[in-house]
Amino acid sequence: MPVKKRKLPDADDHEQNCKITSFTRPLIRGPRPINTEKPFSSKKCLAWFHKYAAPDKVFGPEAMEKFCEDIGVEPENIIMLVLAWHLEAANMGYFTKDEWLRGMTILQCDCTERLQSKLDYLRSELNDAATFKNIYRYAFDFARDKNQRSLDMDTAKLMLALLLGRSWPLFPVFSQFLEQSKYKGLNKDQWYNVLEFSRTINPDLSNYDEDGAWPVLLDEFVEWRRSWSAS
Structure with a gap:
């Protein structure tokens, strides 16, 4: 779409008026180009x-x-x-x-x-952190069986792979942990905290606070990961 040229003031008036113009009113531009796209129907x-x-x-x-x-x-x-x-x-x-x-x-x-x-x-x-968080949280209720309060594990793993699989370095390890764990699904608190964990905890788990307010699921994951690495 062509850019309309700005109509400049006379040279004699330019220095006197430019400062006032900049702060008191928008610059006068040529007429807007006609929008040929049909409105929403x-x-x-x-x-x-x-x-x-x-x-x-x-x-x-x-x-x-x-x-x-x-x-x-x-x-x-x-x-x-x-x-x-x-x-x-x-x-x-x-x-x-x-x-x-x-x-x-x-x-x-x-x-x-x-x-x-x-x-x-x-x-x-x-790519917007706040929007992604909203979409991530929305996914829990969107994907769960409405007769259940939790997201079944198979669906949870698929949704986590979709949402975090490419951005969270620890996701493959976390997925392995879920495979062998006793958990049959994830509740809403666990689901929300997995995102927070993925955003704030280093891949080597060096800044994980065992006394923090993390769900037991994540405490167990960290313990499992550390023991697995040690062996």
Whole structure:
């Protein structure tokens, strides 16, 4: 999009007025270029939803696969978790009409092409620590069986791999620990603290405080890791 040139004041007035102009009012610019992109359409957005969900009010796993194929993203890609977070989706693998319309309105996406143009933005949100923390916490309730208060271990390991597998050096070791542990799942407090642990504890565990307020799960992991290293 071309940049409009600023209209400069007369040379005689420039020195006198520039300081005042800078602090009292915005610089006068030429007219804004006309935005030729069509505005967001709720009607078009709902028609897009019903392409996958019709005649139901929800589209499920099979429709989700087709949706992912259309936007060019694997269902297991973390971008799909970020999208679900924006939609405030309650159940993994499902989008309701209300979730879809609310989230897509915020994202201003009413068709495949517009969502594709936002994929880099969705991925970039993972680089913001506060946003990532929100997405990580959201993942617990999103992925768990709603009849259970904890996240079953198989699902927990998959979600941890998706969220922390590439960024946490200790993740492979932690995953091995979970494999051989007595735990059948992770509760919310354990889930939240794993992220905090991954962000604050050195890979060699040298700054781990055994008297800190960590869940027993993480105390046991540190003990297991140290004994495993010693042997």
